[in-house]
Amino acid sequence: MSNQATPSPDLDGDIPVPEEEIKTQEARLWCDKGWTARVIKNDDDEGWAVAMYQDGQAEPALVGPWTMGRDKKNPKPLDANAFGTLVKTASEVIRRHEQQLHATLHKSLFINLDSATIKVNLDIVPDEDDPYALLSAYDDMGEQLAQVKVAASFKLSRSSAEAWIENGYSKPR
Structure with missing residues (x-):
């Protein structure tokens, strides 16, 4: 030191x-x-x-x-x-x-599907050259279910989160 x-x-x-x-x-x-x-x-x-x-x-x-x-x-x-x-x-x-x-830079919401609650996070990384965001899903126990890289301009809403989950967590377009 x-x-x-x-x-x-x-x-x-x-x-x-x-x-x-x-x-x-x-x-x-x-x-x-x-x-x-x-x-x-x-x-x-x-x-x-x-x-x-x-x-x-x-x-x-x-x-x-x-x-x-x-x-x-x-x-x-x-x-x-x-x-x-x-x-x-x-x-x-x-x-x-x-x-x-x-x-x-950090948005979060909860989606109730069947008997499970899924937490969906959007974390924007404001890189000067290549800004992006990470879209993540977590179960009730806090275990990560999925994570994909999306555009920094991705809009997290209840409908976009539900569509992402229903499409098997494939990268949104």
Whole structure:
């Protein structure tokens, strides 16, 4: 096991700095616990925004408005409470995105035939060059009955699953 830390992209485009060396607590920049909060000028108006970056990611996980300071010109400084709230919010955004992606790539339904219930799964593999999907069937005990490779555009529905089962699990057209 290596003692080397995973480098994080420096937000100014400079050479990455190992995560263990990053712990900044400045008015407009906080880096801690795998996250970086950066208060930035909002290009759309005269206000400020905060961008939350997860270490190792070039794009922010969250960008939102930031409160003006008392002088109504400069941003309110970051603090521990605000940073904690931002980390929690950005983590939730990432979690919801991952759940949505999972729901898009993995579909499942149950088909009742005679005295058996068959679970049919469609798992899309989003390969850049050759995307495809795996259509699988499982019995009540979780044993795989069949699996075929289908087009990534295959639409899993009750009728398509029933037709696949009734055709002896042969590859759908």
